[in-house]
Amino acid sequence: MTGEAGYQSGFISIIGAPNVGKSTLMNRLVGQKISIVSDRAQTTRNRVMGVCSRSGYQIVFLDTPGVTTPKNRLGEYMLRVAYESLSEVDAIVFMVDAARGIGAKDEALIEKLRTAKAPVLAALNKVDFALPEDKLTARERLKKEAFLRGLYEISALNGQGLAELESRLRGYLPEGPQYFPDDMVTDQPERVLCGEILREKALMLLREEVPHGLGVGIDKMQQREDGLMDVWATIYCERDSHKGIIIGKQGSMLKRIGTDARKDIEWLLGTRVNLQLWVKVKEDWRNSAAMLNELGYE
Numbered sequence: 001m002t003g004e005a006g007y008q009s010g011f012i013s014i015i016g017a018p019n020v021g022k023s024t025l026m027n028r029l030v031g032q033k034i035s036i037v038s039d040r041a042q043t044t045r046n047r048v049m050g051v052c053s054r055s056g057y058q059i060v061f062l063d064t065p066g067v068t069t070p071k072n073r074l075g076e077y078m079l080r081v082a083y084e085s086l087s088e089v090d091a092i093v094f095m096v097d098a099a100r101g102i103g104a105k106d107e108a109l110i111e112k113l114r115t116a117k118a119p120v121l122a123a124l125n126k127v128d129f130a131l132p133e134d135k136l137t138a139r140e141r142l143k144k145e146a147f148l149r150g151l152y153e154i155s156a157l158n159g160q161g162l163a164e165l166e167s168r169l170r171g172y173l174p175e176g177p178q179y180f181p182d183d184m185v186t187d188q189p190e191r192v193l194c195g196e197i198l199r200e201k202a203l204m205l206l207r208e209e210v211p212h213g214l215g216v217g218i219d220k221m222q223q224r225e226d227g228l229m230d231v232w233a234t235i236y237c238e239r240d241s242h243k244g245i246i247i248g249k250q251g252s253m254l255k256r257i258g259t260d261a262r263k264d265i266e267w268l269l270g271t272r273v274n275l276q277l278w279v280k281v282k283e284d285w286r287n288s289a290a291m292l293n294e295l296g297y298e
Contacts, residue, residue, distance in 0.1 A: 008057040008173035013086055013118075015064050016095035017105035021125040025095065025156035026050040026063040029166060032185050049187045051180045057170055058178050062089065086113075091172040092120045093165070098130035098153070102141045110145060119149045119172055123165060128155040191218045192296060194265050198233055198277075201260040205253065206245065213238040214246075215285055215295045227271050234278045236285055236295070246279050254279065 014022045027033045030050040050061040086092060094113055096106055113120050122142045127135055135153070142151055150168055154161035186193075195216040202214055215236040222230045235257075237243055247254045254277055262275045285291040 006056070006175065007178060008170065009060070009176040009179055010090035010173040011060045011062060011088070012091050012093060012169055012172075013062045013064060013089045014093045014095060015086065015109065017097070017103065017109065020095045020097045021156040022063050022095055023048070025093070025123070025125070025154075025162075026061045028156050028159060028162060029059075029061060030185050051185050053178070053180070053182045057173055058180065059166070059169060059173065060179060086116050086118070089118050090174065091169055092116055092118050093123050093169070094120050094148070095123045095125050096138060096142065097126050098124045098135045098138050099126045101134055101138055114145075114147050120147060121165070121168060122148045122151045124151065124153045125156050127153045128158060128160060190269065191221060193268055194218050194221070194231060195233065197264045197268065198235070198257070198261045201257050201264075202235060202246070205256055205260070213242060213286065215282075215291070217295050223271070229269055229271050229273045230276070231265065231273055232276045234280055236280055236282045236291070238281065238283055238285060240281055243279050243281050
């Protein structure tokens with residue numbers, strides 16, 4: 001697509017340690033939930049693109065997996081995705097949790113970002129929850145980094161400070177075409193979004209050791225003549241004991257996951273959904289190249 005004269009467009013990468021609020025920030029800026037959110041680290045496993053279209057400009061955000069030390073092939077893939085997002089973008093938003101402070105993972109990222117070609121802005125998130133002394137400590141640490149072009153105190157959850165951050169980011173956009181239609185908010189196919197919704201609901205409901213070892217595959221989607229969409233999906237886990245937890249007593253947990261997911265999937269697809277769920281054990285699937293490929297981590 002082409003934009004009018006003076007139209008601005010570009011790509012912005014959002015990067016940070018796990019669970020600092022990257023997906024919440026992108027969802028808020030785009031104005032629609034396209035990247036799943038939970039309080040678990042490593043919720044985002046792939047690069048998710050969010051399109052923010054405004055009058056006169058379009059920002060394409062890249063939400064990335066949290067940067068941490070890989071423990072398996074999936075972790076290695078996620079780290080590669082996060083670092084690859086730093087190249088060929090117009091600016092980078094480096095997110096830090098104000099309440100948690102600057103930790104070892106943040107320090108490792110700072111080291112990496114010092115050599116980034118694109119300008120880097122720091123976003124100190126969760127300032128609405130952080131103690132004043134914690135905010136001050138984090139702010140003073142970030143101010144020592146000369147490569148940072150700006151420091152913004154924000155709350156991705158309630159929108160505090162986001163207008164100022166977006167305005168600054170617009171300043172880094174070059175003149176260019178409108179890459180995506182106004183009503184397009186992501187490049188993720190419906191099948192992927194449905195799988196991510198399912199994984200989000202499982203993350204929310206399961207409070208055991210299961211979530212890190214959860215994978216979701218959408219096996220088939222087929223629409224009936226009356227408009228009803230049949231969706232067949234499989235939840236993968238790594239142990240038989242995990243399978244029992246996911247299914248629950250007399251199937252109660254799996255039913256709750258399915259009920260919660262179906263509501264969001266119906267909203268996404270704009271039609272009634274018949275969701276069929278299975279649970280399968282795939283030992284150490286996060287180290288299986290074939291399984292990673294099958295679940296879209298390529």
